[in-house]
Amino acid sequence: MNIPRSRIARIAAPLLACGLLVAAAGCSFSPTAARNTPAGQVTVVLPATAMPGHGYAFVPMPSITAPEQDARVQDEQLRARLQKALDSALQAKGYRPVDVARADFLVAWRVGVRDIHDVQAVQTEVGNTTPMAGIKCSGGSCSQLVVRNEDGAPVVRYNTSDRTEGGLLVEMVEPGSIRVVWRALNTGTVRPGVGEQANLDAIAAHTLAQLPAPPAH
Incomplete structure (x- = not known):
């Protein structure tokens, strides 16, 4: 069974609607939670209690959004390692790779990165009592956001940070209906070092951790 381009486009549509790296209906994005988890923060957007069968096949997905077209995730070796990691995670759960013509479900995935520049007003306290932004005044009415500079003028205190956020979206799709049966x-x-195989293996296993086990024979 060949998957025509029109059907691949139908698979791509819900992925694009997700926005991949942008918060949208049904697709949460929590940078704070994600930073605290080495393998990322996983949201199972479309859960399932059972899968259609044991056999799966990967389908190629076009890179359309800007985060997906970033050169850092267009590297062919990186993409091959990432698919290998997903392959290993699926087989560890008891699924097996088959030819697309015999697949019980198709595996579609997208990956992207974007650079984030954060600017936030300082609201942190020093110790248990004195707000950092209130160091240059005294009393309980000190502002946590505004201080005086060396010239005596009021200024807002800011912290800035730069980071790179990544996103991996995986869908399991029924071949005939192109209906998504599971999405994370x-x-x-x-x-x-995130592109090293061991790290990608951890990310893939974490992403697919909530995928149901294959049906009993």
């Missing part, structure tokens, strides 16, 4: 979104901060 993994988002997190990209750190040096």
Whole structure:
């Protein structure tokens, strides 16, 4: 069975609607939670209690959104390692790769990265009592956001940070109807070495952790 381009486009539509790395209806994105989890923060957008069968096949997905077209995730070796990681995670759960013509379900995935520049007003306290932004005044009415500079003028205190956020979206799709039966979104901060196979294996296993086991024979 060949999957025509029109059907691949139908598979792509719900993925694009998700926005991949942008918060949208049904696709949450929590940078704070993601930064605290080495393998990312996974949201199972469309859960399932059972899968159609044991056999799966990957289908190629076009890179359309800007985060997907970033050169850092267009590297062919990286993409091959990531699909290998997803392959290993699926087989560890008891699924088996088959020819697309015999697949019980298709595996579609997208990956993207984007750079984030955060600017936030400082509201942190020093110790248990004195607000950082209130160091230059005294009393309980000190502002936590505004201080005086060396010239005596009021200024707002800011913290800035730069990071790279990554996202991996995986869908399991019925071949005949092109209906999505399971979908998960993994988002997190990209750190040096994330493209190493061991790290990708951890990300893939974490992303697919809530995928149901294959049906009993």
